[in-house]
Amino acid sequence: MTPLIRAEALSHSYKTRRFLRPNLSHMALDGIDLSLAAGETLAVVGESGSGKSTLGRMLLGIERPTGGRVSYEGRDLSSFGPAEALRLTQDLQMVFQNPSAALDPRLAVISQIAEPLLIHKLAGLAEARSRAAEMMERVGLPPPLANRTPKLLSGGQRQRVVIARALMTGPRFVVFDEAVSALDVSVQAQILELIRSLRRSGGFASLFITHDLRVVRHVADRVAVLYLGRLVEEGPARQIFAAPGHPYTRALLAAIPGSPLPRAARLHAGEIRREVGLGCALVSRCPVASALCAQLTPPLVRLAPGRRLTCHHPLPRPAPRAQGAEAATAGLVHSVASQEESA
Amino acid sequence: MTGFVLGRVLRAVLTLLVVLSLTFVMLRMTGDPTRMLLPDTASDEMVASFRAHWGLDQPILMQYLHYTGNLLKGDAGLSIANGRPALLVATERLPATLKLTTTALVLMLLIGVPAGILAALKRGSIWDRSVMLLATLGFSLPGFVVSIGLVYLFAVWLRWLPSSGSASLRHMVLPVLTLGLAGAAGLARYIRVAVLDVMERPFILAARASGKGRAAILWQHVLPNAAISLVTILGFMVAGLFGGSIIIEQVFGWPGIGRLLLETVGMRDFAVVQMLVILFTAIVTLCNLTVDIAYGILNPRIQATAC
C-alpha cells in the first residue's frame, strides 16, 4: 500500500543573502526519510532549531525542499500545477503554535472558520456559515462565540477556532506545529483530547510537532526524533518511551520533570554544533560519546520494522526483547567496523 | 566599518544616478525647446541646424550617454538662454544658497535644540506649553506665509530691515530668520520627544535610583543619547532647509540656486535645470552620507544590520 505522505531524502537549506559578502547557507533538514499511513499520527520531537517546523512545512508543500522529494498518495508534490496545488490545500492542513497570530484580529470567528469553503468554492455564503457553525460545535465552541473577534476569546478557544478552520475542507493530513505549547497546561490537555477525538472521528493522518515529550505520549502512534536537521531515532511511541535506543532520546525523556531516569542520562551542557560535518552532531553533549563518534557520522540503522536509529552506541534494550536488540546491535557494530576498515 | 561606509557611498551614488536619469528622461520627454526659443518665422533649415547644434536630433539614449560622459568630464552642456556653461551658471549661484542655508542651520540648532530640551525637562509646565505652541505654529505654517508676516513686521511696519535683495548683511536677516525659525519649530518638537524618550528608558531610572544628581544624569546620559537621535534626523532637516530655501529665495529675491531653478524651469533651459537638480541632490546626499557615517561611528551597533 502506498503511504499517504512520504518524504525521501528530504533536505532543506536556508540561504541568507548578505550584502557584499558570500551568502550563508544553513542546513535545516538533512536527508530525512519518513512516511505516514492514512489515519496515522507521527510525533516529531526535537529541541528548538532542529528543523521540525521546516519538515512540517515541506510535507505540506508550503515550502519547496532543496533536496529530495515529498509525495502525496505516491505523487511528487513538485509535480502539482498551481490549480492542483490549490486543490491540495483542501487535503493538507496546518495548525499553528500561536493561534492569535494565525487569525485575522478583526473578523468574526465564524467567518474565519467558513472562509476555506468560500475560497475553494465548496459552498455559498449561507451554507458555509451553517457548516462553520456545525464545526464550531464539533470543536467545542459554544454558539454565542460565533460573532466575536479573536481578541475576545481565550487562548484555548482561539486554538479551537484555528483547528476548526483547518478541518473545514475535510483534510486527510494535518500538521500540528506546537499546537498546544502556547497554552496553559490545563487547556493543553483539553486541546489534546479534542485533537484525539477529532482524529478518531475525522480519520485524518497527522504530524504532531512538539518539543515536549509529555504531550506525545497521549497522541502519537509513532515518534520521530530530530537533532540539527537529522533523524536521530524513530519508532512506535510505546517502544520509544519504554526503551529509548538513542542517548539523545533518553536525554529528552530524562529532562521530563519527574522522570525516573538518572541525571547521568541528560546531555552535557556542551556547545551546540551548528554545522553538521564529519562525526556525530551530538558528540560534544552526548553522555556516552566515544572517540569514534567524533570521527564518523553514525549511519541510520533499521533495528526492527519501523524502528530506526542513528548511533554508534545504542542503549541496551530491556530483557524481554533482548535477543532482537542484541542482533541489531551486533549488526550495527559490524557495519561500523567495516566502515572503519574502509576509511 | 569599511563595509558599512562603502554601502552608504554606493547608495549615495545610486541616488545621484537615479535622479540624473529620471530628470534627464523627464526633461527630454516634452519634446525639445527649439520652437520656443527660435522666432516663429524661423525656417525649417534654421530649426534643423539649431537642433543639430544642440544634439537634439539624436536618439534619447545617445543624448543620455553623451550627457553623462561629458558630465564626468565636468561639462554639463551650455545654457540655451545665454550660451554659457551650465556648470558655471549653476555653481556661481551656489554660494548665496549655501550662505543662506548654513546660517539658517546654525540658527535652527541654536534655537530648536535648547527649546526642545527645555520643553522636555519642564514637561507639563507653562514653558513646555509655550514652546510647544510656538513650535506647532511654526511647524504648521508654510515658509512663504512666515516670510510675508516677517516682511510686514520688520520691513513695512517697523522699517528696520529691507524686504528683499542681497546687497548687505541686513538683507540676510529676514531670509535666514524665516528659514531658521521654521526649521527650529520642527526640531524643537522632535528634540522634546527624543529627550522624553531617553528619560523614560530603564537605565535612566536606574541612574536616578542610584542617587545620581539630576544634572549629572542630564549631561551624562540624557543629552548624549538625545544627541544620537538628533543626528538621525539632521540629514532630513538639511533636505528640508534646501527645499525651503527655494521659496525663501523667491520671496526675498535672494540670488541663489533655488531662484535660478525657478527662472530656468520657466525658460526650459534644460542644461541648467538638469545641472541644478544634480547640484541639489549632490549636496543633500552628501549631507546625508556624512550624517549616516557620523551616526555609524556614534552608534556602532547599527553597522552589523545596516546593509
Added chain:
Amino acid sequence: MAFSTRAFRQRPVDPSRASAKGQAGLWLRAMLLGPVTATLAKLWLISVLVIAIGAPWLAPWDYTYQQPLLRLSPPALFGGDSPFWLGSDHLGRDTLSRSLYAMRFSLIVAIIGTLTGAAIGILAGMVAARRRGVLGEAIMAAVDIQASLPFLIFAIVVVGVFGKSFWLIVLIIGIAGWERYARLVRGLVLDAETHGYAGALRVVGAGTGRIYLHHVLPNILGVLMVQMTLNFPESILLETSLSFLGLGVQPPMTSLGLMISESRNYIVNAPWMAAVPSLLILLTTLAFVVLGDNIRDRVARD
C-alpha cells in the same frame, strides 16, 4: 515651512503633573494643548469642509468679478468704507469670496492628492512586501531616495516641464507622500505574512488578492488613517507652495498660495490681501497637526 518629522511621537501629558496653579493657569493649559484644542481643531475642520462644499453658495460675490473702481478697498468688517467684508484685491475682486473658493480648491487638491498618495503607497508597499526580489528592492530603493531629498525641487521641475494642470498637481502631491505609505504598508504586510494571519491564510488556500484586500487592508486601515491625518497638512502646504511659486492653479481659478503670491506687491497698501488667506492656511494646517498629535497620543496610549 513644515519640516515634517517622521517617526514623531508625542507623549500624552501626565495629568498628575498638572498641579493646580489657579483656575486661570489650568484653563490656559487646557486651551493651549489640552483636548479643548482638539475640539476646536475638529470644529474648524468641519467649517472648512462646509466652506469647501458650500463656497458657491456662501460667497457674497462672484470670485472672478472685477470692479476696477473698487480696487484695494479696505475690509468693511474693520471699519473700511467698502462693500467687501474683507476688502478687495488689486483688481477689485472680493477677498472673502476669493478666499472661500481658494480654500475649496486647495482642500480638494489636497484631499485627492493625499488619497492618490495613499493609493500608490499602499499598492507599492504591498508589491514590495510580496515580491521581495528585484522589484521589491527597487521600490524600497525609490522610497529611500525620495525620502532623503527635498521633494519640492522635483515638483518644480515636473510642473515646469509638463505645464500646469489640475491632475498633474494632484499627482505630484500624491507622489510626494507615497513613500511613507509604502514603507508603512510593507512593514505591516510583512509582519502579517511572517508572524501573522496572512501566512496562516495561505495555508488554507487563500490567494494574495483575497488576503490583502479582505484581511490585511481592513486591519491596517486605522494606521493608514492616522498616516493620512499626518500627511494631509503637508499636502496643503505643498499645493499652496506650488501655487505661490506660480506653478499651481491657473487664473482665473485661485488657491490660497496664489492669493498670497498676488498680495505681495500690495502688502503696504492692502495687508488684508495677504492676511486672509494666510490665516486660513495657518488655521487649517494647525488644526490637522493638533488633531494628528491628538490621534497619535491616543494610539500610543492604547
